Amino acid sequence: MPAKELSPIEIYQKLPRTNCGECGEANCMAFAAKLVNREALLEGCKPLLDPENKEAYDELWALLKPAVKAVEVGVGETALTLGGEYVFHRHEFTYFHQPAIAVDVSDEMSDEEFELRVNVLNDFSYEYIGMQLTLDMLSVRSTSGDPDTFAAAVKKASELTNKSLILCTLSPDVMRMGLEVATERRPLIYAATKDNWKEMAELALQYDCPIVASSPQDLDMLKTLTHTLEAYGVEDIVMDPGTAPNDHMAANLNNLVKLRWQSVNEEEEHLGYPILGLPLVAWAVEEEDTIINEWNEAVLSALCIDRFADAIIVHGISGWALLPQIILRNNIYTDPRKPVSVEPELVVFGEPDELAPVMLTTNFALTYYTVASDIESAKLNCYLIVVDSEGMSVESAVAGRKMTADTVAEALANFKVGDKVKHRHLVIPGRSARLSGEIQELSGWTVSVGPLDSSGIAKYLDEKWTPFPED
C-alpha cells in the first residue's frame, strides 16, 4: 500500500496491543504511529517476532514494506542500502536512502590513476550542516575483457578500499573471476542482460550477490529480465534502464520517471527495485576537452539524483563537479517533514567579556552552521543571537518578513542580551541591511551592518568593531 495512504489505526489493529513497552514507546498506538512514519522498524516489537504471531507480522510487513525494495550491497560498516523508497514525490512522505555515488576504475588503468581514483573515493569529504558528506562505492570495470586482468584489478581494489564494490562486465567468465576474489565483499554485479542473464543469474545465486538487470532503452525487456531473474531465484535486483549521453535527456528522464511511477504509484509487479543511473556515459562521447565530459556528466548526474536514481556511477573526480552532486543528493533526500532549523537562542563563542561584539543570524540550520563555523575558525569571543526565522536563511527571511525589526527586538529582550554586555551595539548580517533603521528604532540598540557573507566577520570585527560607536 502506498505509504501516504497508511493510517496508524490500521497498523495498530494488527499489533499485539499489549502495551508492553518493549519497543521503547509508551504504548502500541505510539509505536504504530512511528511505524507509519517509518521512524521505527517492525522488528522493534518483540512479541511480534514470536512464531505464533507470524501471520500478523507478515500482514504488517505487507503493509509497511517499501514499494522499492531495500537492496543491501557490501558488508560491514560500509554496507549500503539502495532503494527502500515509498513515494514518488518527496513531499508525499520523504525519501530514505540517498543515491550511492560510485567512482569508476577500470582494469586497464595505470596503477597511478587507479590509486588516485580510489584515494579520491576514500578521502573525499565535505563538511555540510554538521555532517561529513562522502562518496560511497568503487565501480571496477573490465575494459580488457580478460578474466585474469579483471581479477587482479578487483583484488587491488579490495585491498585499497573497504567501501562497497560494483563489478562491471557483461562477460560471465570475466565476472566469475572478479567474484572469486571479492566474494566476501558482496559486490553488486553489473549486469544481467537479455543475452547473458542465465549465466549471470547463476553467478548471483552462487556468490549470493545483488545483481543489476540491464536493458538500455527497452523497459519491456527490463521487466522481462527482472521477472525472469525472480523466477530464477534471484532476490536482490537493481534496474538499469540505460542512461544516454547529451542529446537524449528526455529519454533518460522518461525512463527514470516511468519506472519509479509504475513501481510506487501502481505497485506494478517485478518493478519494485532500486534504479541505477550511469552519468559516466557522458565520457563515451568525444569532446574537445575533458572538462566538457565532466561538466556534462555532473549535469546528467544531477538529473538522475533529482529523479529517482538510487545509485550512480561517475568517472569524473574533480571536486568542482562532485561537490554539487553530493550536496544535491543531500538536499533532495532531506526529510521534508522536519524543518532544517536550530533552536533560537543566544549562543556564546569563546569567552566574551562585557564589551564583546553581539551579532545576529537566523535559525536556518545551514545559515547557523556556516556562521558558527566561521566564528569558531577565527577564534572570536562574541555573542550570536539566533533569531527564529522559521528555518529560513537571512535573505529569504527578510524578503518573506520572517525576520523583522520586531522579531529582532523581541530576541534581544527575550535572551536578555542587555544583561551580558555593557554596550548597546548590534551587528546584523549584510543581507538584512534593510532592517537596520527599524531595529535601531524599536530596540534602542545601535545597529551596524556587517558583511554580506559570514566569511567576512573576522575582518569586519577587526576593522570596524567598537562597543560604543556613538562616542
Place this chain on the structure above:
Amino acid sequence: MVEPNDIELLLNKDLLEKLAKFQAIELEDVEIELEEIEFSVEGSGGGGISSPLLARLGFEFALIRDSANRITSLLGGPASPMGIAVPQMMPAAPGLAPVAPAAKPTELIPETMGVPVGDYPGSIVEVKLGATKTEGGTRAVSYVIGGEKVLPFFNFQAETPNKPVIALDVFDWPKVPLSKAVKMHFREYLEDTAEWARVCVDKFGAEMINVHLLTIDPLIEDAPPKEALKTVEAVLEAVDVPLSIGGCGDPHKDYEVFKAICENIEGERLLINSVTLDMDIEGTARLVNDHDNCVIAFTSMDVNKARELNRKLYDFVPKEQILMDTTTAALGYGLDYAFTVMERCRLAGLKGDPELNHPMSSGTTNAWAAREAWMKMGPEFAPRELRGPIWETVTGMTLLLAGVDYFMMMHPAAVDALKTMINQLMSDDKPAEPTEWVSVRM
C-alpha cells in the same frame, strides 16, 4: 551451466559434516519433494543457500539416502528407511553437473511494462510575455509560456506545449555585488545598463532581459522613478527582446517606480517583478491590468501564501497575466524547500487547484548566494570559475524539473547549459543504440 568445481566451493566443510551425519540433518528451510524432484526455499534470506547449492544438496542427499538404504538392508533392517531411491537424482557419470531444478526458467519470461497514466483535470494557464510590432509593441519576439497539462517533461503523457524562457539579469547599479566568475563576463558594462543588456542578448543568447532597478532603493541611491524610467527606456532601445522590470524590494518605492514605468511605456507587455503580499496589491494589479502588462506574484516558500496572493490579484488582473514565484534558494541553501514548494504548486495546479495553475518563475541567480558557488576553496575544489556556473546550472535544472517556466539567470555558461537541457528535454529523442560504456576506455 555451472561448472561442478564451482559448486564445490560452496559446499563448505561444516555443511559436509552435517551431511555426513545425515540422520540428524534438518534443513529447516529446504523442502524436497521426491516425486517431482523439486526444491523450493521457504522464507527470504535462506541462510545464504543458493539454487545451485540446493541442486547439489539434493544430489548429495540422494546419494546419502541410497547409501543408507543399502546399509540398512545389509544390516537386515527394515526396508528403505529413507524412502525409495530416486534414480533420476543419480549422476549419469561421476563429475557431471547436477541437474538444474526444473523451476528455473530456461527462457526469458516476456513482460510488457505499463505506461504511467496521469490524472490531471487541471492545466497551467498560458501567459504571453512581450509584444511584437504586429502585437502593438516594438519587440522582435514575444513568448507564450505555461500551458502544461502534465508534470514537467513527462513526454509520454503529453508534449510540453511551450518552451521555458531564459532571461538574463542586468542591474542599474555598478556596485552590485557579483562574484568574480560572473563579473568577468560583464566588467566593461557595469556602468551602462543598456549596453550590458545588449551584450546579454547578442553575445550570451538572452531570450529576455530582467532590468533590476537597484538604485531606486532608499538604502542605495533612492533614485527617483523618472531615472528608473530612463534606464528602462534605454534598455528597450538597446535590445529587441521582451523585458521584465525588477524593483528593489521596498514595497512603497517599488510601487512608485512600477507606476511611472507602466504609465509611460505602453504596448510592450512588460513583466513586472514583482508584486508581494505587503505591497499595495490592488494598486499594482491595476497598473498591470490597465496597461496590459504581466506580473510576477512573489511569495516566500509557502504554498498557502502563493495561493493567497494569487486570489487577491484575481480581483483586478486576468489570470493570463500572472506568473508566480515561490522563491528560489540555492543548491545547498534550501534548494530542497524551493524544489518541493514549486513541485507542490505545479501538482496542485494540474490536479485542478484554480489558484495555483500559473507558470512559475525562478530567480536562479540566487544560486550565487551559496558560498560554494563563488568562494575560494581548497585546490581539490578548483577552479571556482567552473564550480560557480555548475552551481547555477544544477540549481536551475532541478527547478526546471519542478516546473519553472521563466528563469532569471546570470552566468553565460549556466544559461547555455540550461538552454541545451531544455531543448533536449523538449525533443524527446531516443538513442538509436544503447550507449556502449562498460568496455570503453575513458
